[in-house]
Every structure is written in C-alpha cells, then in structure tokens.
Amino acid sequence: MNQHTFKRFEDELNLLKSKTVSMGGLVEKAVRRSMKALMNYDQKRATKVIERDRAINALEVEIDEMTRSLLALRQPAASDLRLVIATIKIVTDLERCGDLAEGIAEYALKVHEHPHAHMDSLEVLSDRVLQQVKSALDAFTYDDVNAALQTIENDKRINKQYKAIERENLTYMLEDPRYISSGMMVAAISKNLERIGDHAVNISEMVIYKVKGHDVRHVDHATAERLVSGELDAE
Amino acid sequence: MKTKKNKLTVRNLKLWYGESEALHGIDLDIVSGKVTSLIGPSGCGKSTFLRCFNRMNDRIPNCRVEGEVLLEGHDIYAPDVDVVQLRSHVGMVFQKPNPFPKSIYENIAYAPRIHGMVDDGDDMDELVETALKRASIWDEVKDKLQQPGTALSGGQQQRLCIARTIAVQPDVILMDEPCSALDPIATAKIEELMDELKEDYTIVIVTHNMQQAARASDYTAYFYLGDLIEYGETQKVFTTPRDQRTEDYITGRFG
Amino acid sequence: MAELMLKSALQSDARKRRRNRADRRFKWYGFTALVLAMAFLVFFFIDIIGKGLPAFQQAEMLVQVSYSEAVKDNYNLALDKISRKLVSRSWLRTIPMMLEDHPELVGTTSEEWVVTDYHIDQFLKGHEGHGLIEKDQKLVEKLCEEGKIKLAFNSGFFTHGDSKMPENAGILASAIGSVLVLLLTMLVAVPIGVMTAIYLEEFAPDNRFTQLIEVNINNLAAIPSILYGLLGLAIFINFMGVPRSSALAGGLTLALMTLPIIIIATRAALRAVPETIREAAYGLGASNLQTVWDHVLPLAKPGILTGAIIGLAQAMGETAPLLIVGMMAYIPEAPHSILEATTVLPAQVYTWSGESIRAFEERTAAGIMVLLAVLLSMNALAVRLRNRSETNW
Ligand SMILES: Nc1ncnc2c1ncn2[C@@H]1O[C@H](COP(=O)(O)OP(=O)(O)OP(=O)(O)O)[C@@H](O)[C@H]1O
Ligand SMILES: [Mg+2]
Numbered sequence: 053m054n055q056h057t058f059k060r061f062e063d064e065l066n067l068l069k070s071k072t073v074s075m076g077g078l079v080e081k082a083v084r085r086s087m088k089a090l091m092n093y094d095q096k097r098a099t100k101v102i103e104r105d106r107a108i109n110a111l112e113v114e115i116d117e118m119t120r121s122l123l124a125l126r127q128p129a130a131s132d133l134r135l136v137i138a139t140i141k142i143v144t145d146l147e148r149c150g151d152l153a154e155g156i157a158e159y160a161l162k163v164h165e166h167p168h169a170h171m172d173s174l175e176v177l178s179d180r181v182l183q184q185v186k187s188a189l190d191a192f193t194y195d196d197v198n199a200a201l202q203t204i205e206n207d208k209r210i211n212k213q214y215k216a217i218e219r220e221n222l223t224y225m226l227e228d229p230r231y232i233s234s235g236m237m238v239a240a241i242s243k244n245l246e247r248i249g250d251h252a253v254n255i256s257e258m259v260i261y262k263v264k265g266h267d268v269r270h271v272d273h274a275t276a277e278r279l280v281s282g283e284l285d286a287e
Numbered sequence: 288m289k290t291k292k293n294k295l296t297v298r299n300l301k302l303w304y305g306e307s308e309a310l311h312g313i314d315l316d317i318v319s320g321k322v323t324s325l326i327g328p329s330g331c332g333k334s335t336f337l338r339c340f341n342r343m344n345d346r347i348p349n350c351r352v353e354g355e356v357l358l359e360g361h362d363i364y365a366p367d368v369d370v371v372q373l374r375s376h377v378g379m380v381f382q383k384p385n386p387f388p389k390s391i392y393e394n395i396a397y398a399p400r401i402h403g404m405v406d407d408g409d410d411m412d413e414l415v416e417t418a419l420k421r422a423s424i425w426d427e428v429k430d431k432l433q434q435p436g437t438a439l440s441g442g443q444q445q446r447l448c449i450a451r452t453i454a455v456q457p458d459v460i461l462m463d464e465p466c467s468a469l470d471p472i473a474t475a476k477i478e479e480l481m482d483e484l485k486e487d488y489t490i491v492i493v494t495h496n497m498q499q500a501a502r503a504s505d506y507t508a509y510f511y512l513g514d515l516i517e518y519g520e521t522q523k524v525f526t527t528p529r530d531q532r533t534e535d536y537i538t539g540r541f542g
Numbered sequence: 543m544a545e546l547m548l549k550s551a552l553q554s555d556a557r558k559r560r561r562n563r564a565d566r567r568f569k570w571y572g573f574t575a576l577v578l579a580m581a582f583l584v585f586f587f588i589d590i591i592g593k594g595l596p597a598f599q600q601a602e603m604l605v606q607v608s609y610s611e612a613v614k615d616n617y618n619l620a621l622d623k624i625s626r627k628l629v630s631r632s633w634l635r636t637i638p639m640m641l642e643d644h645p646e647l648v649g650t651t652s653e654e655w656v657v658t659d660y661h662i663d664q665f666l667k668g669h670e671g672h673g674l675i676e677k678d679q680k681l682v683e684k685l686c687e688e689g690k691i692k693l694a695f696n697s698g699f700f701t702h703g704d705s706k707m708p709e710n711a712g713i714l715a716s717a718i719g720s721v722l723v724l725l726l727t728m729l730v731a732v733p734i735g736v737m738t739a740i741y742l743e744e745f746a747p748d749n750r751f752t753q754l755i756e757v758n759i760n761n762l763a764a765i766p767s768i769l770y771g772l773l774g775l776a777i778f779i780n781f782m783g784v785p786r787s788s789a790l791a792g793g794l795t796l797a798l799m800t801l802p803i804i805i806i807a808t809r810a811a812l813r814a815v816p817e818t819i820r821e822a823a824y825g826l827g828a829s830n831l832q833t834v835w836d837h838v839l840p841l842a843k844p845g846i847l848t849g850a851i852i853g854l855a856q857a858m859g860e861t862a863p864l865l866i867v868g869m870m871a872y873i874p875e876a877p878h879s880i881l882e883a884t885t886v887l888p889a890q891v892y893t894w895s896g897e898s899i900r901a902f903e904e905r906t907a908a909g910i911m912v913l914l915a916v917l918l919s920m921n922a923l924a925v926r927l928r929n930r931s932e933t934n935w
Pocket of ligand 2: 463
C-alpha cells in the first residue's frame with residue numbers, strides 16, 4: 053500500500069496499531085502468568101498480574117482517546133476507517149480478557165485453600181486458549197485473514213473441551229461433596245478461559261473486517277471462507 | 288426493494304481531444320432519482336465525462352466522441368437529436384457561480400421563455416417563485432427580484448444557478464464542483480438541496496471533496512487517468528473499496 | 543544563522559545603493575520624456591489657439607446701402623465710393639442676387655453692418671502683413687473711432703462654405719460633408735464590421751481559412767491609409783461608378799479603412815465576455831444565436847461602441863485616402879445629396895493651409911480647433927462608455 057500523503061496521519065495510524073498490538077501482548081502475558089500463578093500456587097506472581105491489569109486499563113483508555121481524535125480530526129475512510137473501527141472493538145475485547153485474567157489471578161491467591169483441586173485439564177485448556185489469543189493477535193499484526201479464519205474455526209475445539217471439563221468437574225463434585233468448593237473454582241476458571249477464547253474469536257472477526265471489509269460475525273465458517281475469498285458478495 | 292431504474296446508460300464511451308484520448312471506454316449506469324458523485328484526481332476526465340451527458344463537449348473544436356450515451360434508452364449522440372432539446376432535459380450547474388448579469392427574475396425566466404414553456408406574466412411570476420423556492424433561496428431574494436443576480440453572495444449565486452436550472456424542469460442535473468467556491472454553510476445548504484431535489488431529479492455531481500461525495504451521494508464513481516476504476520454504492524466505496532487505486536485515493540494515499 | 547542573513551538583508555549595502563540609483567535614474571528619464579511630450583502638446587495648443595482664436599472675430603462696417611434698379615447691373619452702385627473700397631467684395635456680389643429674390647427692396651435704403659475686406663480685418667487684429675495702404679489705414683482708424691468699424695463675432699465662419707476671399711470663407715460646407723461621410727462610414731462599417739466579428743468569434747469553425755482571414759484583417763488594420771484611397775478609387779469610382787469627390791465615395795472608402803478596426807475591437811470585446819456566461823446559456827439549452835444575442839452582445843456592447851467610435855474618430859480625421867478619391871478640392875457649396883461633390887473638415891483645413899493669403903492662416907488654425915474639439919469629444923464619449931462597461935459579472 054502507498055504511503056499516506058499526509059505523513060502525520062500515517063504515523064498516527066501506525067502508532068494506533070502498535071499500541072493495540074502491545075496491549076494484546078500485555079493481555080497475553082497476563083493470561084499466561086495468571087495460569088502459571090494458579091498452577092504453581094504462586095501468590096506473589098498472582099498479585100503482580102492483578103497490579104499489571106491497571107496498565108492494561110490505562111492502555112485501553114489511551115487507545116480509545118486516539119481513535120476518537122483520529123475520527124474527529126482525520127475523517128478516515130476505507131481501510132483506515134476499518135482499522136479504527138476494528139481497533140475500537142478489539143481494545144474492548146482485550147480489556148475484557150485482561151479482566152478475566154485478573155479473575156484467574158484472584159483465584160490463584162486463594163488456590164491454596166483447595167489443595168485437592170483437579171486442575172490438570174485446566175492447563176490443557178489454557179494452553180489452547182493462549183494459542184488462540186496469540187494467533188488472533190498475530191492475525192491482527194500481519195493482517196492475516198487465513199490465520200483469523202483458522203482461529204475462529206479452532207474455537208469450536210475449545211468449546212468442546214470446556215464442555216468436557218464442565219462434565220468432568222460435575223462428576224467429581226457428585227462423587228465427593230468435599231470437592232464442591234474447589235470444583236466451583238475450576239468451573240469459574242474454565243469459564244474465564246472459555247470467555248477469553250471467545251474474545252479471541254471476536255478479535256479475529258474484526259481482523260477479517262479490517263482487512264476485507266466483510267462482517268463474518270454471525271455466519272457459519274463455510275460462508276465466511278467464501279466471503280473472504282471473494283466468491284460470495286456481501287448480500 | 289424497489290428495482291433500480293437507470294436514467295442514463297453509458298456504453299463503451301470514448302472521447303478524444305484532438306489526438307489524445309481522454310476517456311478510454313467507460314461503461315456506467317446512472318440510477319434514476321439518486322445522486323451519483325464522480326471523484327478522482329485532477330485531470331482524470333470527470334468534467335469531460337460529465338459534459339458528455341449534455342453534449343457540452345460539442346462546443347470544443349476537435350473533440351470527438353465514440354460509444355453510446357442513452358438517456359432513458361435514447362441515444363443522445365444520434366444524428367437526429369436536437370442538442371437544444373437535450374440540454375433542456377439535462378441541465379448543468381457549473382463550478383463557478385455564473386448568473387447572467389441581469390436581474391434575479393430575468394435569470395430564472397430566461398430559459399423557460401426561450402423554450403416557450405410559459406408566457407411572461409402571472410404564469411412566469413409563479414414559475415420564477417417556484418424555482419426559487421425549490422432552490423431554497425426565495426426567502427433571501429423575494430424582496431429584490433429586480434436586482435442583479437451578480438450582486439448576491441457566492442453561495443446565493445450558486446443556488447440561483449440551481450434555481451435557473453430547475454426552472455427548465457430537466458430530468459437530470461449535472462453539477463461540476465458546485466461547492467468548490469463556497470463556505471461550509473453554503474455547501475451544506477446545497478447538499479441539503481440536492482437531497483431534496485433527488486426526489487424529482489437525477490443528479491450527477493463532480494466533487495473533489497471526499498466528505499461531500501460520502502455525505503451527499505448515493506453512488507460513487509472513481510475515475511483515474513480516463514478510466515472508470517470503481518463504481519458502486521457510496522457507502523460501500525467509502526468503507527470497502529474493491530480496487531486498490533480507489534482505496535489509495537479515498538484514504539489520501541496519493542502515489 | 544537565519545537571523546544573521548535577515549540582518550544583512552535589511553542593511554543597505556553597495557548593491558542596494560546601486561539599485562536605488564538605477565531606480566531613480568529610470569524615474570528621471572521617464573519624467574523628462576513626459577515633460578517633453580507635454581511641452582510639445584502645450585506648445586501646439588498655444589500656437590493653434592493663439593492663431594485660431596482671432597478667426598472667430600471678424601471686422602464689420604456700418605454702411606448705407608441704397609438698393610436701386612441700377613444696382614442690379616452694377617453692384618458697386620449700392621454704396622458710396624469710400625465704403626465700396628472697404629467692404630468685402632464677396633458681399634457686394636451678392637446684392638444683385640438678393641434683389642432678384644426680394645424685388646420689393648428696390649428703391650429703399652438701409653443701414654447695415656457689413657463684413658469688411660480682409661485687409662482691414664487683418665489690420666484691426668494687428669497682424670503683420672495686412673497689406674492695407676497708409677491712406678486707408680488712417681481712414682479705418684477714423685471710422686473705428688466713430689464706431690463705424692468694429693470686430694464682431696464671426697458667424698460667417700460657421701454659416702458659409704469655402705471661398706477664395708478669406709473674410710467669406712467658412713467651414714459649413716466641409717462640416718456637412720464630414721457629417722455625411724461619417725454617417726455613411728458608420729452605416730456601412732459598423733454593421734458589417736460587427737457582424738463579421740461576431741461570425742468569426744462565435745460561429746466560424748477554427749480552420750485554416752478563418753485563420754487566414756484573421757491574419758489578413760489584422761494586417762489590414764496596419765496598412766497606410768492612403769492605400770485605402772487607391773482601393774476606393776479602384777473599386778467605388780472606377781469600377782462601381784460612384785461619382786468622384788462625392789460623400790458616397792468618401793464614406794465607402796473610409797468605411798473600408800475603418801472596417802478592420804471595428805472588427806478587431808469587436809472581437810476583443812466579445813472575447814472579454816467570460817466563457818462562463820456562454821456556458822451558462824448553452825447549459826440552459828439556448829441556441830447559438832440566442833446565446834450571442836441575449837447574453838454575449840449586451841455584455842460586449844460598450845466595448846463594441848468604444849471601438850466603433852474610436853474607428854469613426856480616426857476616419858473623421860483622415861485625409862490621405864480622401865485625397866485620392868478627389869475630396870481635397872475647392873468645393874464652396876454644401877452638398878445636397880451624397881452623390882454631389884463634397885469636401886470634409888480635415889480636407890478644408892488642408893486646402894486653407896496651402897493658401898497664400900495670410901488671412902487664411904487663422905482660419906486654418908480655427909478649423910483645426912473645430913476638428914480637435916469634435917475628435918476629443920468623440921474620444922471622451924468612448925472613454926465614458928468604456929468606464930461604464932466595467933460591470934462585474
Ligand atoms: N478542451 C480541451 N482540449 C484538450 N484537452 C482537454 C480539454 N479539456 C480537458 N482536456 C484534457 O482531458 C483530460 C481530462 O480533463 P478534465 O477536465 O475532464 O479533468 P477533470 O477530471 O475534470 O479534472 P479537474 O478535477 O481538475 O477538474 C485532461 O488531461 C485535460 O488535459
Ligand atoms: Mg473538472
């Protein structure tokens with residue numbers, strides 16, 4: 053793509069994107085660290101994650117401010133407009149992810165109260181979700197529509213696994229009522245992870261909107277693929 | 288959804304100024320009752336294309352046209368077409384407001400008179416009033432109809448020119464950068480006016496103001512070096528243009 | 543750095559001083575040239591007015607005229623011996639004719655103020671070389687004291703045609719000739735010139751042929767005017783058989799000369815009408831003719847009129863081509879039709895300037911004054927029209 057004739061505008065757009073990417077990086081880190089704190093019963097690490105959430109919130113506010121001024125002063129059009137719109141939405145998703153990671157970190161502070169919790173399956177789930185967040189953010193960074201489509205598709209597996217964990221957890225709790233409080237914790241954490249996965253999907257959908265201009269939020273995967281490849285027109 | 292009716296149909300339109308080809312085979316349908324904007328960098332042929340619709344290019348020596356321009360199915364370049372008649376169906380508003388150096392009344396009454404639409408007298412008074420009201424300038428000029436049209440402000444002059452054009456009751460109104468000399472308020476008034484007028488007229492407007500094309504038009508055509516690059520609903524062209532050149536142009540990436 | 547440059551730029555250096563000197567010198571040259579031109583003009587005006595003003599006065603003498611039957615045969619008998627010598631012979635000669643027309647006057651006497659002989663006129667005005675003999679000088683001085691000879695307004699200058707006797711010579715015939723010639727020039731040159739210009743500017747295709755015509759018209763405006771005389775002689779007199787020296791021949795010849803000027807001026811005026819006005823009219827569906835007639839011409843009119851007036855003013859002052867078509871002759875009678883022999887004002891001035899009698903000199907100057915007055919008022923009219931035309935569109 054050509055350079056913007058107005059250099060400052062170009063710089064501002066680039067800055068907006070890089071800020072969003074670095075916010076994504078912070079969120080990814082927060083998720084990973086909160087899970088690590090949880091698995092290792094590491095309270096110190098958990099506290100750090102909670103503290104760091106403030107930085108994520110501050111970035112959200114900053115990026116929102118930038119998008120507002122871009123809209124008001126530059127009247128972006130076409131791909132520039134789509135970048136700004138996508139950023140507004142992605143930032144909200146990232147902020148939610150940050151909150152969810154903070155929620156996990158808060159459980160990590162109390163996890164020692166549940167020494168018998170069954171958390172192995174959570175680790176598998178969190179690895180998958182982290183992978184999703186990472187590939188969604190990469191798709192955003194490199195305008196990679198195929199990666200975005202793949203991320204959306206992969207979410208089905210996460211949902212499946214989440215259901216499995218839910219069932220497994222339920223059996224533990226039915227078998228032994230002592231597990232009930234730790235089971236509720238696991239349920240909440242897996243719910244958080246699953247929601248983070250959903251946000252990764254939202255981000256991927258925005259990537260597709262940003263790059264192709266198609267809204268694939270409420271269509272099935274096959275239609276989305278055909279839309280993206282240009283086989284199908286939007287109506 | 289109502290089926291779209293095409294007012295003007297352009298097929299493989301080529302135009303030469305002497306030896307140099309200014310339009311390289313344009314195909315385009317202008318939808319009836321809508322505002323269509325033509326955008327593109329300077330010298331890409333927007334004005335040239337616009338002036339094909341009322342054969343204003345006929346006045347330029349060595350200018351040659353090939354291809355078809357159909358007004359409701361009738362070829363306006365057919366040998367038996369009366370250009371004078373054509374221009375009473377396809378009116379034009381120019382970039383620089385150009386009222387005749389005559390009274391406001393006379394500015395409006397002139398064209399209906401030469402076309403024998405009404406006789407001078409009460410009928411003409413009524414027609415003048417209607418046209419001025421239609422162009423939302425009646426309140427500003429009703430007390431000074433006998434004063435020269437050139438004594439009005441730029442924005443008023445341009446609305447007077449629009450009133451003069453609609454007094455002939457054309458089907459199509461062509462506008463070549465009608466707001467380029469006007470302030471935002473006058474511009475807004477004219478855009479508002481176009482919005483009202485499109486109920487009865489098909490409007491084609493050339494503009495360099497991207498926002499204006501976005502705000503005021505239903506369809507947008509992007510021209511580049513004498514070619515029609517992209518044509519579609521304005522909303523689509525401005526959010527998801529199909530062609531990279533359009534994209535670059537409307538986002539402000541000029542080579 | 544930038545500050546330093548600015549500072550040095552503001553300081554006056556040698557180069558700047560040199561430049562200022564050159565400026566001043568140039569201003570001086572211009573001023574001197576202007577003063578020189580003004581001096582010539584003032585000198586010319588003073589000279590002409592000084593010489594010409596006396597011509598508007600004329601010596602008159604109170605005489606006893608006795609109309610008897612004998613006067614019809616010998617007009618000298620109408621006056622006493624002394625008066626007879628002093629009055630203008632041209633007046634004396636008219637008496638028998640007058641008696642023919644008014645037989646009832648026969649047998650009466652009357653006291654009348656009569657134009658004197660030009661020698662007396664010149665003597666009274668104190669001009670050198672008046673040619674009055676010593677004895678008559680005394681007599682005239684005495685009559686002056688008695689109040690029987692005086693200088694009065696010279697109405698004859700405006701009511702008489704040319705004459706060999708200076709005291710009787712006037713500009714009426716040539717003025718009427720000028721008006722006739724000018725009218726003819728206008729009637730022929732203005733419509734043809736304007737129509738040609740409109741055709742070339744608004745209707746003609748832009749091709750080799752029209753370009754050729756254009757170049758030729760521009761060249762025609764520049765050729766010496768005497769050639770138009772030759773052209774007029776060839777076309778109108780020899781070929782078409784228009785009478786020589788007639789107002790028609792002169793008018794047509796001058797029309798030929800004025801045509802390119804009017805065409806060029808009209809085209810300039812048409813071209814000055816903004817293209818946007820034409821576009822506006824065409825855009826509304828006006829035809830070619832309607833556009834030109836309703837919109838372009840009204841805007842160009844002041845310019846066209848200015849051009850026409852300047853062209854006519856030039857024709858008015860022209861002599862050379864008229865020389866060739868025979869209008870530079872001694873023609874004392876005002877013409878009664880455009881086919882009769884006529885002279886024009888500048889030709890009259892020219893004729894007088896060649897006369898040997900000194901008394902014609904002041905009439906020459908007076909003629910020039912009248913001519914200049916007419917030309918200046920025509921030019922003033924043109925300037926007024928041009929100023930009026932500066933409307934904004
Ligand atoms: N009368 C003419 N004679 C020769 N060439 C012309 C004439 N009018 C326009 N052109 C050429 O045709 C091309 C298109 O001109 P046109 O006026 O249609 O451009 P445009 O898109 O309206 O530009 P702008 O936005 O500056 O008004 C240009 O390259 C121009 O040089
Ligand atoms: Mg143009």
